[in-house]
Amino acid sequence: MATEFKLPEVGENIEKATVIRVLVNEGDTVKKEQTLVEIETDKATIEVPSTVTGKVAKIKVKEGESVPVGATLMTIAEEGEAGESRPARAEKATKEEPPVSRKQEARRAEEQRDTAAAEEAPEEDSRERKAAPRREARVEQLTPAARKAPPAPGQTVPASPSVRRLAREIGVDISEVEGTGPGGRISEDDVKAHARRQAGGAPRPARAAARPAVSLSADLPDFSRWGEIEAEPLNNIRRVISERLSLSWQTIPHVHHHDKADITELEELRRRRNAAIDDPARKLTVTAVLLKVLGKLLRRHPKFNASLDAANNQLILKHYCHIGVAADTERGLLVPVVRDVDRKSISELVADLHALAGRAREGKLSPEEMSGGTFTVSNLGGIGGVGFTPIINLPEVAILGVSRAAYEQVFDREGNGRVRLLLPVCLGYDHRVIDGAEAARFVREMCELLTSPFDMLFEI
Numbered sequence: 001m002a003t004e005f006k007l008p009e010v011g012e013n014i015e016k017a018t019v020i021r022v023l024v025n026e027g028d029t030v031k032k033e034q035t036l037v038e039i040e041t042d043k044a045t046i047e048v049p050s051t052v053t054g055k056v057a058k059i060k061v062k063e064g065e066s067v068p069v070g071a072t073l074m075t076i077a078e079e080g081e082a083g084e085s086r087p088a089r090a091e092k093a094t095k096e097e098p099p100v101s102r103k104q105e106a107r108r109a110e111e112q113r114d115t116a117a118a119e120e121a122p123e124e125d126s127r128e129r130k131a132a133p134r135r136e137a138r139v140e141q142l143t144p145a146a147r148k149a150p151p152a153p154g155q156t157v158p159a160s161p162s163v164r165r166l167a168r169e170i171g172v173d174i175s176e177v178e179g180t181g182p183g184g185r186i187s188e189d190d191v192k193a194h195a196r197r198q199a200g201g202a203p204r205p206a207r208a209a210a211r212p213a214v215s216l217s218a219d220l221p222d223f224s225r226w227g228e229i230e231a232e233p234l235n236n237i238r239r240v241i242s243e244r245l246s247l248s249w250q251t252i253p254h255v256h257h258h259d260k261a262d263i264t265e266l267e268e269l270r271r272r273r274n275a276a277i278d279d280p281a282r283k284l285t286v287t288a289v290l291l292k293v294l295g296k297l298l299r300r301h302p303k304f305n306a307s308l309d310a311a312n313n314q315l316i317l318k319h320y321c322h323i324g325v326a327a328d329t330e331r332g333l334l335v336p337v338v339r340d341v342d343r344k345s346i347s348e349l350v351a352d353l354h355a356l357a358g359r360a361r362e363g364k365l366s367p368e369e370m371s372g373g374t375f376t377v378s379n380l381g382g383i384g385g386v387g388f389t390p391i392i393n394l395p396e397v398a399i400l401g402v403s404r405a406a407y408e409q410v411f412d413r414e415g416n417g418r419v420r421l422l423l424p425v426c427l428g429y430d431h432r433v434i435d436g437a438e439a440a441r442f443v444r445e446m447c448e449l450l451t452s453p454f455d456m457l458f459e460i
């Protein structure tokens with residue numbers, strides 16, 4: 001009997017992946033830790049290594065196929081297996097848990113955490129909490145008519161912990177969401193559709209729940225009437241970007257605050273320093289300097305390093321400072337997260353940013369490397385442009401967009417003009433959390449730090 005090589009758990013809330021490449025053929029001998037397949041999830045491309053040494057017996061998936069976590073990708077006849085008895089294998093199986101059972105365990109742990117969280121939660125959640133133990137039974141019992149109605153007091157809301165978390169993050173009361181799954185189960189799409197309706201106040205479209213968040217095809221004309229066309233399917237990353245950005249734009253009241261930082265001196269110092277460095281991994285970049293300055297500012301202005309928990313009427317202030325950096329890659333926008341920005345030296349930030357941006361471009365980022373951000377920076381200055389208004393990366397409350405620095409004439413009060421290098425910055429912020437004056441102060445302080453590199457030494 002051969003070992004089943006299964007798609008392991010590849011990240012929180014990731015339930016399926018697309019097989020990009022199968023790197024072995026049937027009959028090949030493979031070693032433990034050798035990469036057998038490359039998969040693409042919603043967030044990254046991941047290499048999946050073999051858990052055993054042996055010979056590939058049967059490949060069960062095709063490139064391009066979407067497979068759920070726990071599905072068998074191939075079977076491998078383990079080395080020395082002929083002499084191994086069934087009970088011996090059974091014993092081994094209990095020692096080396098397959099990915100599926102780890103997933104089940106993770107789910108169980110998440111359910112337990114969720115129940116614990118519900119127990120700590122204030123009154124609003126009590127309806128769900130009381131009925132939690134009967135959750136699955138209730139799902140079976142709901143009739144189609146009951147599915148349409150909001151749950152009565154004492155009834156549970158059928159939704160997974162991750163769906164509940166999403167609802168909490170974006171301020172949706174889950175008890176008001178209409179579930180379209182079996183037994184009225186609420187999916188992420190249901191929560192997002194509800195949030196969009198809430199934000200727009202629009203009447204409920206008849207097919208909204210069944211339609212994927214990014215598809216407008218039902219409303220599109222037949223473009224081929226006017227010439228040749230080609231339909232290119234969205235990859236997972238593009239689809240997730242579309243959904244997250246639409247949701248953020250539709251649910252967060254964005255305000256954008258613009259300013260310009262005089263970086264003439266900073267740029268001179270940066271150029272002078274970089275001239276003496278050959279290794280690109282050590283060159284001081286504009287983005288690394290921004291990270292350093294933001295680490296300081298986010299500590300000084302904790303509201304900008306927070307998430308709004310609208311459902312529970314509270315702001316979650318984070319005592320850590322992890323900044324996501326938008327990276328332009330062939331697969332689309334990816335946002336690796338630089339950890340503990342406020343506690344790192346500029347050299348450490350340079351090295352971290354270089355490594356993460358490189359891994360993003362090679363499609364090697366793990367989901368973990370893209371999670372837990374508290375604020376985001378998007379620097380398009382290397383490409384060009386005089387300004388843009390970035391969309392907040394949910395569930396964060398602010399994002400900094402940076403455009404290309406350009407030389408401009410700046411006049412003092414006496415009317416004397418000087419040519420200075422000005423960096424256009426734009427802070428996008430959630431106006432439910434941050435007031436305009438606070439945003440203006442945050443941006444001005446940032447510009448002042450960037451303007452005076454010498455002062456920065458003392459400030460940071």
Ligand code: CAO
Pocket residue numbers: 285286287288325326327328329333357378379380381382383402403404405423
């Ligand atoms: N103004 C002027 N020049 C800038 C600049 C700015 N704001 N930012 C970078 N540059 C320059 C750099 O100095 C560098 O020039 P030199 O080689 O002469 O020093 C050149 O542009 C290329 O820099 P870079 O883009 O590699 O700079 P970085 O390391 O600071 O940035 C990263 C790293 C990952 C942020 C960047 O490579 C990137 O991917 N940017 C795109 C982000 C994006 O797609 N945002 C949109 C998100 S919404 O769709």
